[in-house]
Amino acid sequence: MKRDILTIAMPKGRIMEEAMEIWQKARLPIPFDLEDTRKLILTIEGEAVEWILAKPMDVPTYVEYGVADIGIVGKDVLMETEREVYELLDLKISPCRLSVAGLPQTINHEIVPRIASKYPRVAEKYFREQGKQVEVVQLHGSVELGPIIGLADRIVDIVSTGRTLKENGLVEMETIAHITTRLIANQVSYRMKQEKIKEIIERLSEVI
Known part of the structure; x- marks a missing residue:
């Protein structure tokens, strides 16, 4: 943890694009080359702020261990990683x-032995709470393939418009949780850099 610098962990991709829009509306400083650079650590001239560009699943880890003071991350990632961080603000984006x-013909099947998911912890917990014992197969991409090729009976995944499911012949059966993007903080940083962090919270709250 750098005492005089506020370090922010930002996920690459769609969340970053939407987060930067509200960051600018809140009149908070951002690196000018954020979208074009291949650098993973960015600074802002004249500002005591540093940005770490990270994979979404890594953001809570960086924040928990204090290499980032605050981070921006989806609630789905927080549910899966279960890191010890403070959840400060719902940014209401993404x-x-x-x-x-699953496949339409499996809708009424009570026996669901195998689930494919990028979220194995969430999936296992959800079905356990339903009183169902399942085997969870972790995949890192194209989870929709699971039922199609016979690897799994159902999947647990993020759904936005539902188009990907439809194009692959799958139907949405149950909603586990509604997801938006959150601002999180390291527990020590929140105490040590409270003034800086609270200013960010206040400015973002005004434009959300």
Whole structure:
């Protein structure tokens, strides 16, 4: 943790684009080359702020361990990683839902032995709470393939418009949680750099 610099962990991709829009509306400083650079650590001239560009699943880890003071991350990632961080603010961007989906002919099947998901912890917990014992197969991409090729009976994945499911012959069966993007903080940083962090919270709250 750098005492005089506020370090922000930002996920690459769609969340970053939407987060930068509200960051600018809130009149908070951002690196001018954020979208074009291949650098992973960015600074802002004249500002005591540093940005770490990271994979979404890594953001809570960087924040928990204090290499980043605050971070921007989807609620789905927080649910899966279960890191010890403070959840400060719902930014209300990148809305979607974490859902169970499968082939239409399996809708009424009570026996669901195998689930494919990028969220194995969330999936296992959800089905355990339903009183169902399942085997969760972790995949890192194209989870929709699971039921199609016979690897899994159902999937647990993020659904936004539902177009990907439809194009692959799957249907959404149950919603586990509604997801938006959150501002999180390291627990020590929140105490040590409270003034800086609270200013960010206040400015963002005004434009959300």
